[in-house]
Every structure is written in structure tokens, then in C-alpha cells.
Amino acid sequence: MLLIDSGHYRSTSDTLGIMDKGASDERLMLSYASGDAVAFEVLYLRHKAPVYRYMLKLCRNKTIAEELFQEVWMKLINARESYVASAKFTTWLYKLAHNQFIDHYRKQTVRIVEDHSTEIDDIAHDQQSTVNPEQQVQIEQSIDQLTKLLDALPNDQREVFLLREEAGMSITEIAETTGINYEAAKSRLRYAIVKLRSGLNEE
Amino acid sequence: MANNESDDRELNSYLNGNSELSNGYRSSNKQEPASHLDEAILSAAKEAVNVSNNIKQKTKAEFHKAPWVKPLSIAAMITLSVSLVVTMQQESGQPLINEFDVEILDSASIIKESAISETKLNSEDVSVTNEIESRQNKVERPGVPAPASLSATADTYRAEEKTEAPKVRIKVTPAKKMLSKGKPQFEAIEDRVFSEEQNSPSISGGVAFDDTIKLKQDRELSMQEDALLKIKALWEKGEFVKAKKTYEEFTKDYPDVSSESMKEILGYTIYNGLFED
Numbered sequence: 019m020l021l022i023d024s025g026h027y028r029s030t031s032d033t034l035g036i037m038d039k040g041a042s043d044e045r046l047m048l049s050y051a052s053g054d055a056v057a058f059e060v061l062y063l064r065h066k067a068p069v070y071r072y073m074l075k076l077c078r079n080k081t082i083a084e085e086l087f088q089e090v091w092m093k094l095i096n097a098r099e100s101y102v103a104s105a106k107f108t109t110w111l112y113k114l115a116h117n118q119f120i121d122h123y124r125k126q127t128v129r130i131v132e133d134h135s136t137e138i139d140d141i142a143h144d145q146q147s148t149v150n151p152e153q154q155v156q157i158e159q160s161i162d163q164l165t166k167l168l169d170a171l172p173n174d175q176r177e178v179f180l181l182r183e184e185a186g187m188s189i190t191e192i193a194e195t196t197g198i199n200y201e202a203a204k205s206r207l208r209y210a211i212v213k214l215r216s217g218l219n220e221e
Numbered sequence: 222m223a224n225n226e227s228d229d230r231e232l233n234s235y236l237n238g239n240s241e242l243s244n245g246y247r248s249s250n251k252q253e254p255a256s257h258l259d260e261a262i263l264s265a266a267k268e269a270v271n272v273s274n275n276i277k278q279k280t281k282a283e284f285h286k287a288p289w290v291k292p293l294s295i296a297a298m299i300t301l302s303v304s305l306v307v308t309m310q311q312e313s314g315q316p317l318i319n320e321f322d323v324e325i326l327d328s329a330s331i332i333k334e335s336a337i338s339e340t341k342l343n344s345e346d347v348s349v350t351n352e353i354e355s356r357q358n359k360v361e362r363p364g365v366p367a368p369a370s371l372s373a374t375a376d377t378y379r380a381e382e383k384t385e386a387p388k389v390r391i392k393v394t395p396a397k398k399m400l401s402k403g404k405p406q407f408e409a410i411e412d413r414v415f416s417e418e419q420n421s422p423s424i425s426g427g428v429a430f431d432d433t434i435k436l437k438q439d440r441e442l443s444m445q446e447d448a449l450l451k452i453k454a455l456w457e458k459g460e461f462v463k464a465k466k467t468y469e470e471f472t473k474d475y476p477d478v479s480s481e482s483m484k485e486i487l488g489y490t491i492y493n494g495l496f497e498d
Contacts, residue, residue: 066254095269
């Protein structure tokens with residue numbers, strides 16, 4: 019069901035039918051746990067980008083982010099049989115990602131690599147290559163600015179913001195994923211937003 | 222305070238999706254993982270499922286190939302069937318073969334065996350007695366008295382023949398235990414045993430029926446006790462009319478039961494209550 023075409027995976031989504039378009043994450047995960055590899059493909063395609071960005075922004079290093087991203091999915095694969103449908107899939111997935119990041123962070127202590135800006139810039143250049151030069155400069159500036167502001171946030175506030183933006187989580191889900199209470203999650207998100215907005219307005 | 226309110230407003234507006242910040246972030250962040258990551262993760266996912274499926278299939282195949290599977294399955298099937306049949310029998314109130322039945326059958330076989338051995342003993346006795354008598358006659362014929370020892374032996378044999386009856390052992394089951402089984406069945410088995418007892422040649426010679434009589438008495442007593450307990454249960458359930466009716470039937474069936482015995486089982490309150498309107 020999976021076709022490799024010059025290094026790229028192409029989903030055979032035409033054959034997936036309802037599963038591809040309408041099936042819930044939870045149902046897909048249960049299908050995968052019972053041995054359906056196609057269900058995993060659908061699930062992966064649905065969530066790979068947000069999870070990757072969550073990791074990338076959190077780690078601020080592409081290499082580490084890729085490594086952690088891969089580890090998260092490998093953990094999910096290995097833990098597929100322990101998945102319980104009562105838990106929301108995104109909460110479970112981002113909990114895995116959160117724990118992965120925390121583990122890495124603890125191992126590295128405070129060794130957050132500072133050369134992230136160039137890498138993020140590289141990615142941004144790749145993404146915006148079709149826009150005209152003036153627009154591109156503007157976009158690059160705003161991306162730079164937002165990235166800097168985001169990087170300047172404390173880890174816990176940045177994570178809460180990323181969970182909201184990338185996973186579309188509610189405050190309750192953010193609290194559940196990060197293992198904090200509702201009020202703390204709300205407070206972190208409020209601080210993050212205020213700081214980002216005030217930073218953008220200053221510019 | 223004002224700051225907090227404006228922050229909350231900002232948060233709510235952000236949470237409602239009306240935020241420029243959110244739009245700006247989403248438009249500027251479209252990074253995706255590299256294709257080699259996709260490849261690695263999807264391959265791993267597929268492989269994990271294949272390995273898992275293979276293991277499951279292998280385990281299943283190995284299980285079916287194992288030499289102990291068939292005998293174990295048959296044994297399990299038999300155990301389940303037997304237990305199911307027994308349970309069904311018990312639920313329907315018709316025991317397949319109960320303990321008492323077995324005991325009665327045992328008693329019957331003991332009686333039969335003792336009868337057979339008694340018959341053999343009698344025939345042997347007769348032959349021995351005849352031999353002694355013939356020897357005695359031979360000795361007495363020439364006019365010489367028979368040896369004291371021989372005469373004594375013959376007398377002893379004769380005396381034993383007349384006085385000693387074969388002892389039949391019947392296992393006496395507690396009356397309560399018997400009453401828990403069905404009455405018709407009990408009677409059928411009892412009749413069977415008695416008919417066997419009467420037919421056996423040895424018993425006709427004076428077998429002691431004390432145990433059997435005791436068994437009957439025990440049964441009678443337990444039936445009375447059970448009937449009274451039933452009346453008590455009905456009374457306690459609040460079915461007074463039914464209890465009184467059962468009591469009337471009881472007094473008709475067992476007119477000899479003393480009021481003291483009834484009071485002991487029923488209790489004074491219930492006993493007195495039975496006579497109230």
C-alpha cells in the first residue's frame with residue numbers, strides 16, 4: 019500500500035476510502051494496533067508536520083528536532099498495543115513528544131544549541147522561494163521576528179503556545195499533555211501571547 | 222488589575238481564533254520533516270506490524286502443532302460437558318446419582334455379599350457337620366464312646382449354626398442428608414434394598430434390622446423437622462395464612478408430635494401466632 023517514489027512516500031489514499039478522509043485518529047490508531055499498516059500511514063500524514071514543527075520550535079535545532087521527531091514516532095509504533103481508545107490520540111501523541119523533549123532536555127541539561135537561527139532561516143528560504151523579492155523580504159522579516167520572540171520565551175510558555183498552534187489543543191488538553199493544572203496552562207499561554215504580541219508591536 | 226483584564230481579553234480573542242498572531246505564525250511556519258524521515262518511520266511502522274503478525278501466526282501454528290493440544294482439548298471438552306450436565310441436573314432438582322443412592326447401593330452389595338458368603342458357610346458347615354457325625358457314628362458304632370474333642374466340636378458347630386446370624390452392616394446416613402434428596406427416589410431405593418434383603422437366603426435366618434429401623438426413624442424425624450422449619454420460614458416471610466395451612470396439614474400428618482418439640486423448633490412466638498386469627 020505504500021509506494022516509494024524516488025525517496026518519497028506516496029500514499030495510496032485512493033484505496034483507503036473512508037479511512038483516509040473521515041476516520042478519527044483514535045480509530046486509525048486502533049486499526050494500526052490491530053495490524054493495519056495503512057492506518058498508520060494515514061495517521062502519520064495527518065500529524066507529521068505539526069509534530070515536527072512542535073519539536074523544531076521547542077528544540078531550536080533541526081538535527082535534534084529530527085532525531086526526537088523520529089524517536090517519538092518510534093515510541094508510538096512500539097506502544098501501539100498499549101493505546102487505549104478513551105485517550106484522545108493527539109493528547110497521547112503530544113504527551114509522547116513532550117516526554118521525549120523533556121528527556122532530551124534533562125540529558126543535555128541547559129545545552130540548547132544557539133546556531134538554530136541559520137537553520138530556521140534555511141527552511142524559510144526553501145518555503146518562500148516562489149514569492150516576489152519584496153514580499154519575500156517582508157515575510158522573512160516577520161518570520162525572523164516571530165522566531166526570535168518565540169525563542170525568547172521560556173520553554174514552558176513556548177511549549178504551551180506551540181501545543182495550541184500546532185496541535186490545536188484546548189487549555190484543558192494542554193494541561194493534560196504537559197502534566198500541569200488548568201490554571202497554570204492558561205497562565206502560561208496568556209504570558210506567551212502577551213509577550214509575543216508586545217514584541218511584534220514594538221517592532 | 223486593568224492589565225490582567227486586557228491580557229484575558231487578548232487570550233480569549235486568541236483562543237477564539239481571531240488573532241493576527243496566530244495567523245502570522247501559521248503562515249510563516251510550513252516546515253515538514255524530510256523525506257528520509259518519512260521513509261524510515263513508515264518502514265518501521267510496517268515492519269513492526271509484519272513482525273507482530275508473523276509472531277502471532279507462528280505462535281498460532283505452533284500451538285496447533287503441539288502434541289498435547291488434542292488430548293487437552295478433549296479432556297477440557299469432557300470436563301466441561303460433564304460439569305454442564307451435572308449443573309443442569311442439579312438445577313432441575315433431579316440429581317444424576319446422589320451420595321445416598323451410592324451408599325444404599327453399597328449397602329445392598331454388602332448385604333448380597335454377606336448373603337453369598339453365608340450360603341457358602343452354611344454349605345461348608347453342613348458338610349463339616351456331616352463329616353463329624355459320620356465319624357462320630359463310626360466311632361460310636363463299635364460301642365466305644367466318641368472322643369470328647371470331636372463331640373464337643375460338633376456341638377459347638379450346631380450351637381453356632383442356631384445362634385449366630387450373619388451380621389449385615391448398613392451404612393446409616395444422617396436423616397437430614399437423606400431428606401435433602403428426593404423422597405420418591407429414596408423410597409424406590411429403600412424398596413429395592415428391602416426386596417434384596419428379603420430375597421437373600423441368609424437374612425431369612427434372622428438378620429438384625431435394627432439399623433434399618435433406626436434409619437427409618439431418623440428419616441421420619443427429619444421430615445417432621447423440615448416441615449416445621451418450612452412453617453417457620455413461611456411465617457418469617459410474612460405468609461401467615463400459608464404457614465397456618467401448612468401447620469394444619471402437619472398436625473394431620475404427624476399428630477404425635479408434642480407441642481414442646483414444635484415450640485422448640487418454631488419458637489414460642491410463631492407457635493402461638495399459629496393459633497391466633
